[in-house]
Amino acid sequence: MGRKPCCSKEGLKKGSWTKKEDLLLTEYIKDFGEGTGWRSLPKKAGLLRCGKSCRLRWVNYLKPGLNRGTFTPEEDDLIVRLYTLLGSRWSLIAGRIPGRTDNDIKNYWNTSLLKKLKVQGNEPRKHKSQSKKRRRKKEKSNVSSQINQKNNDENKTRRKKKEKIVEIHNIEDEAATKIEEQPHTQDSVQAVLDNNHNFTSSSRYKDGTSSATSTSEIHSSSQNIEDQNQDGIFEKLQVIDELLLNDNCLFPPEKCVEFNNNENHMLFEEIYEQYFQLVYENSCHF
DNA sequence: AACATTGACAACCGCGTATTA
DNA sequence: GTAATACGCGGTTGTCAATGT
Structure with missing residues (x-):
């Protein structure tokens, strides 16, 4: 049994956010705050989006003070x-x-x-690329037990x-x-x-x-x-x-x-x- | 005007990590 | 100690408007 995706991809919208979606997300967070769990947020807020996508939209675009x-x-x-x-x-x-x-x-x-x-x-000096570091360490496996062992x-x-x-x-x-x-x-x-x-x-x-x-x-x-x-x-x-x-x-x-x-x-x-x-x-x- | 290229930025993906059961 | 889950991060890709040919 592999690791579950962060949320079901089926029926979820991708791509650019509409004003209506922005409003739904903003209103929800205004009422209930950020700390209620991103995973469950879309459903509660009436959004057909992945929780991750909601978080990103809020953090990078909608959050006040940006x-x-x-x-x-x-x-x-x-x-x-x-x-x-x-x-x-x-x-x-x-x-x-x-x-x-x-x-x-x-x-x-x-x-x-x-x-x-x-x-x-x-041009500043280059730092070690984290992704390369990650890739070196990475062993392709979908077996959760192996992931968790690591x-x-x-x-x-x-x-x-x-x-x-x-x-x-x-x-x-x-x-x-x-x-x-x-x-x-x-x-x-x-x-x-x-x-x-x-x-x-x-x-x-x-x-x-x-x-x-x-x-x-x-x-x-x-x-x-x-x-x-x-x-x-x-x-x-x-x-x-x-x-x-x-x-x-x-x-x-x-x-x-x-x-x-x-x-x-x-x-x-x-x-x-x-x-x-x-x-x-x-x-x-x- | 039509197409190609470029630049800026939004959004996605996969992974590592922290937390919980 | 182990496995499952959720979150956050960094790299990458997609999209679209501006500009060039």
Whole structure:
């Protein structure tokens, strides 16, 4: 028995959404919220669509607060920097640009920005393609037991990695103590936290939702805030880049040895991503 | 005017992951 | 521990308007 499709394909509409469908979806979510389960939503809302399709339409098009205007130079710059840092983690990138969706940014990157950068000779370094990575790992099989066997194996691996993360945090604490003796580096670390605070607190609502205001609009509200935020974003990224992508980073030499083989280097990359996410998440609570 | 090409964006697909039973 | 299920993400494809020939 294979895995069931996310929803039955029979009798479901595909292709562009009509105004009527948009209205049905919007009204339903307005009344009952997003958290009622996408799978059951279409039926309840009276839509002949797959739940996935509804989610996509809502998230990328109908959700209030989306900025559908043209990308500003500030946004361009931020996208490039985040891409350089994170690769094609579009959702992560989108999470840092108020009002923009991952699909938006992905499309913009693939159709405009990349070409623009190539012309300028500023093409960012390429990251490993996730799909290729996936494909390498992939073993074509429809047998759910095999899929889950793999999933469970991976869950075990993840648990081990989480334990490793705890270990890394301990190393970080240790390293932080060491850099207290190095004023410049310490300032840089503080800048990461401070600037992260500046940026996110000005671009997000208290409930954690994205602000409807575009980056340029936010910046035009106050020159001081603009300078602070703009500098903050770029400095933060630069600092994190230096601290974590650099081979010698924060970790003491004896610990760096642990990251010398490929497996551990991959692990380090993952930890780094989670670290970045953690910094971001924590910054929203200020 | 007719057709071809290009660009922008919406939407789909398949997979990985988290959660639940 | 295992299997089933739902969600979210990234890559890819489809569609349509604008532009060029």
